[in-house]
Amino acid sequence: MSRSPILRSALMLAAAVFLGALPASAASDFYKGKRLTMLINFAPGGPTDIEGRLVARFLAQYLDGNTGIIIQNMDGAGGVIGINYLGEIAPRDGTMIGFVTGAAFQHAIEPLSRKVDLKTYEFVAHQTGTNVYYMRTDVRPGMKQGTDIVKAENLVAGGLSADSTKDLLMRLGLDLLGVKFNYVTGYKSNQNARMALQQGEVNIFSESPPGYRGIVEPSLVAKGEVIPVFHDPFYDGKKYFTSKQMEGLDIPTLPELYTKIYGKPPSGPLWDAYIAVVLLSNSMLRQIIMPPNSPPEAVNALREAMKRLNTDPAFAKEAMTAFGFVPEWSATADVNEVVRNNMELDPKIRQFIVDYMKNRRGKG
Numbered sequence: 001m002s003r004s005p006i007l008r009s010a011l012m013l014a015a016a017v018f019l020g021a022l023p024a025s026a027a028s029d030f031y032k033g034k035r036l037t038m039l040i041n042f043a044p045g046g047p048t049d050i051e052g053r054l055v056a057r058f059l060a061q062y063l064d065g066n067t068g069i070i071i072q073n074m075d076g077a078g079g080v081i082g083i084n085y086l087g088e089i090a091p092r093d094g095t096m097i098g099f100v101t102g103a104a105f106q107h108a109i110e111p112l113s114r115k116v117d118l119k120t121y122e123f124v125a126h127q128t129g130t131n132v133y134y135m136r137t138d139v140r141p142g143m144k145q146g147t148d149i150v151k152a153e154n155l156v157a158g159g160l161s162a163d164s165t166k167d168l169l170m171r172l173g174l175d176l177l178g179v180k181f182n183y184v185t186g187y188k189s190n191q192n193a194r195m196a197l198q199q200g201e202v203n204i205f206s207e208s209p210p211g212y213r214g215i216v217e218p219s220l221v222a223k224g225e226v227i228p229v230f231h232d233p234f235y236d237g238k239k240y241f242t243s244k245q246m247e248g249l250d251i252p253t254l255p256e257l258y259t260k261i262y263g264k265p266p267s268g269p270l271w272d273a274y275i276a277v278v279l280l281s282n283s284m285l286r287q288i289i290m291p292p293n294s295p296p297e298a299v300n301a302l303r304e305a306m307k308r309l310n311t312d313p314a315f316a317k318e319a320m321t322a323f324g325f326v327p328e329w330s331a332t333a334d335v336n337e338v339v340r341n342n343m344e345l346d347p348k349i350r351q352f353i354v355d356y357m358k359n360r361r362g363k364g
Contacts, residue, residue, distance in 0.1 A: 030297045031063040034095060035070060041082030041100040043075040043189035047211035047323075048286065052099035054322055055288075058315045062305035075189060078161030080106060083289075087116030090291045094298025097124065098289045101208075105165045105281045108345045109354060122290040122299045123339045125306040125331035129285025130243045131169060132212040132251060133229045134221070135204035136197065146229040146252060147261050149179055149204075158193045158202030159185035163357055165281040169232060170206050172274040172356070173254050176266055198225070208285070209245040210323030217249075230257040235279050243282075245325040269352055276349045284339060288329075306331040 038056045042048040056069045074082035079102045090096045107118040137143045140153040149155075157174060159167035162185050174181050184202055187193035190211055197205050198220070207216060212228075220226040233240040233253035242253065254274070258266045266274075288306065290299060306329045309315055316326045330338075345353070 029064065030094065030295070030301045033064075035068040036060070036063070037070045037072050037096045039072045039074055039082055039086060039090070039096060039098045039100075041074060041079040041098065041102075043191065044073050046190035047208040048079075048099065048101045049073060050210045050214060050323060051286070051327065054315070054318060055099065055309065055327075058309055058312060058318075059302075059305055062308045063301060078102060078106075078164030078166075080161075080163075083118070084114060084116070086289065086291050087114070087118070087121060092291045092293050094290070094295045096291065097302065099286070100289060101286050102165055102281065103287055103289065104284045104339065104343050105277065106163070107343045108280055109163065109350065109357075111343075116292060119340045119343065120292040122292065122294045123335045124288040124290060124299060124302045125329040125335060126284045126288070126339055127286040127327050127329050128234060128243060128245075129208055129282055130232045130234060130245055131166060131206040131208055131282075132216075132231045132246075132249075133170060133173065133204065133206045134212070134216060134226045135229055136200070136226055137224060139203050143227055145227065146257055149174075149229055150177060150261055152179060152181070155179060155181040155204060156202045157181050157183050158187060158196055158205045159183065160187055160189070160193065161185060165277055166206060168353070168357060169274065169277055169281070170204070172270055172277070173230070173232075174204075176254070176270045176274060177258060177261065204229070209243075209325055213249075213324035214322055230254045232278050232282055234282060235275055244328070247325065273349055273353050273356065276345060277353065280342065280345065284342065286327075287339070303331045303333070303335070 038052060040049050040052040053071055056071060060069050074085055076082070079100060082098065083100055083103050083106070086096070086098045103118060111117075135143055135149065135152070135155070139155060141151060143149070143152065157170055159170065161167060167185055171183060181204070187196060190207055193202065193205050194207070194215070196202050216226065221228065228249070228251040231246055231251050231253055233255060234243045240253065240255065252260065255266055288302065290302070310329055319326045
């Protein structure tokens with residue numbers, strides 16, 4: 001198989017993570033003396049990368065004190081390139097794992113479009129998450145609070161890829177609110193899109209809590225350049241609630257903002273599509289995955305390591321410092337079953353979303 005320039009350049013971005021954590025008893029000796037590669041499916045500097053590198057730095061001590069972990073960023077196509085590499089090219093001997101965002105949704109939308117079925121991958125752990133939407137305050141006629149967004153003129157939404165959940169949720173949310181906007185996508189990373197927002201090329205964008213807390217809030221919000229507008233709620237299929245990742249942030253969920261503006265909760269096809277994507281994507285925002293047929297000993301060792309990571313006070317302290325919350329990973333023995341069973345969409349909603357994604361323009 002020939003490799004694209006994006007893939008070749010991504011492979012060259014591999015960088016060692018030097019571990020300085022205190023020794024701890026290993027969950028298994030499978031990785032003793034081995035070197036593990038963690039592939040991150042987005043570019044350096046973005047939320048997925050920030051969090052993945054922190055996990056990597058602590059993870060090795062629970063595998064074996066001498067296990068080296070290499071970070072390999074492989075971005076492109078909204079994270080698809082890295083996910084496909086794991087299934088098609090990566091070694092299946094337990095020496096490569098993926099720290100990925102967006103995998104479940106991509107499978108639900110196009111389950112037969114990839115050479116390797118995502119349901120055959122090994123799922124080590126998954127984490128819930130959300131997105132925080134923020135816009136420039138100089139959008140005419142002047143944005144002072146989130147409800148002002150319905151008055152925005154010449155609003156330009158920035159994104160990474162038309163088929164990414166990040167872009168999709170933003171477009172659905174803005175259309176649901178009745179906001180007129182134009183849509184520009186194709187930015188290589190959150191960092192690039194954020195820079196475009198700072199330069200005025202786009203004026204609304206979204207980030208997951210690590211990026212928002214670690215970069216946007218202390219710089220752009222603090223300087224008055226942007227304001228937060230809303231965030232995606234967490235939904236378990238029965239009720240809505242706020243993710244723990246949003247604790248301490250006074251930012252409404254989309255349905256709360258909608259109700260504040262219109263005096264009633266959202267409903268209709270746009271809402272049905274939005275909440276279906278929230279359920280599928282945000283309930284499994286980040287995943288740690290391995291190529292199909294990876295050794296069971298490796299999968300089990302990594303699951304046990306992730307369980308221990310959940311209770312590591314040093315990891316929790318650094319996570320709070322880095323992005324203001326402590327990630328909680330589900331790494332139970334039935335993770336494969338849980339994730340695979342939730343990679344589906346109602347056929348009617350799926351078709352609505354597919355058609356919606358093909359329309360790459362906003363209503364404005």
